[in-house]
Amino acid sequence: MTNPVLDGLARARHSAVHLEIRDAYQPSDPEFIAWQTGKRFDPAADRSSWWRPFLDVVTETTARGVVMRRARIVSEPVTDYIKYEYDVTFPHVAAGELIRWLPRRKAADIPLPGTDLWMFDGSSVLFTYFSGVGKVVDREWxxxxxxxxxxxxxxxxVWGRAIPHEEYKPV
Incomplete structure (x- = not known):
């Protein structure tokens, strides 16, 4: 089975943008559960302790000159899942992804799609549909x-209003 996000990144020539609008995803994710019990990635530790296979894709994609941008719209106070995402974002930045955070109250007047998405080269959109508890149920190009x-x-x-990861502090 192919992964449509990986396929889109492999075909991208100049841009890949990712919009995330949920406050929680897959609460049964083993990495999230480990984080809840105290596991933390240490940026000063051996890179192999926090590097994940998807980050190789990010590195390869950005090395080809593709600009990868991710914007996350979050409710404040943030959920534990968003705290987790914040804590595990530094590897994405290290791999070359640009990430910004927008408090939901600052997005209230922006017409938004109803679900998370990826857009590649400004020409194709991959919508991801989730169940109420954050499990992926379908994707659509x-x-x-x-x-x-x-x-x-x-x-x-969203990107114009959002706060760069290095400046954002979850509330």
């Missing part, structure tokens, strides 16, 4: 110009 334009406009509005 869309390439209609109106959909791509709406997603691009929404992402750029």
């Amino acid at each position: 869309r390439t209609e110009p109106a959909v791509v334009s709406m997603v691009s406009s929404a992402f750029e509005a």
Whole structure:
């Protein structure tokens, strides 16, 4: 079975953007559970202790000149899952991904898609649909110009207001 995100990243030539709008994802994720019980990645430790296979893809993608940007819209106070995501974001930044955080109250007047997504080269969008508890239930590729334009406009509005990872502090 192929992974549509990895396929999109492999085909990307200049840009890949990722919009995340949920406050929790897959609460049964073993890494999240380990974090809840005290496991933390240490940026000063041996890189192999916190490097994950997806980060090799990020490194390869950005090395080809593809700009990868991720924006996360979060409720404040943040959930434990968002605290976890914040704690495990530094490896993504080290791999070359640009990440920003936008408090939900600052996104209230931005027309947004109803679900998380990836957009590649400003021409194709991969929507990810989740169950109520954050489990992926389906993905859908869309390439209609109106959909791509709406997603691009929404992402750029979020990106323009969002706080770079290095400056954001979860509340």
